[in-house]
Amino acid sequence: MQAKKRELINLSNFIEFCKKNIESIDDDFCLYSEDAEEPLSVSLNCYIDDYPTGDDEGEDLFSDFVINNELELIYYGGQFIDVIKNVLMQVTDPNVEVIINALNYYMDNDDFIDIDS
Numbered sequence: 793m794q795a796k797k798r799e800l801i802n803l804s805n806f807i808e809f810c811k812k813n814i815e816s817i818d819d820d821f822c823l824y825s826e827d828a829e830e831p832l833s834v835s836l837n838c839y840i841d842d843y844p845t846g847d848d849e850g851e852d853l854f855s856d857f858v859i860n861n862e863l864e865l866i867y868y869g870g871q872f873i874d875v876i877k878n879v880l881m882q883v884t885d886p887n888v889e890v891i892i893n894a895l896n897y898y899m900d901n902d903d904f905i906d907i908d909s
Contacts, residue, residue: 801840
């Protein structure tokens with residue numbers, strides 16, 4: 793599997809891709825979906841696209857792709873990869889559900905989860 797920008801991708805598949813390529817993956821991306829209010833789940837489909845740029849007032853400017861498809865930002869790539877790396881330091885070969893739980897925890901608490909072994 794290769795992750796491509798602006799193509800629909802299942803979150804679980806993307807997490808597996810990131811796990812396998814964690815040392816070489818570029819975190820210069822953002823994840824977008826149609827509903828950013830819902831917690832992340834194994835069935836979530838999302839898109840990979842560029843980071844938003846900023847205007848003179850500090851407001852985020854999203855790509856035409858994000859705007860035209862009415863997508864919402866769900867995760868910055870750097871944070872997404874950092875959460876996965878943190879889980880990998882705590883658990884040997886964690887399943888996708890453990891990582892999704894850690895991603896949701898980070899979104900809610902702005903902190904990494906402590907996983908009980």
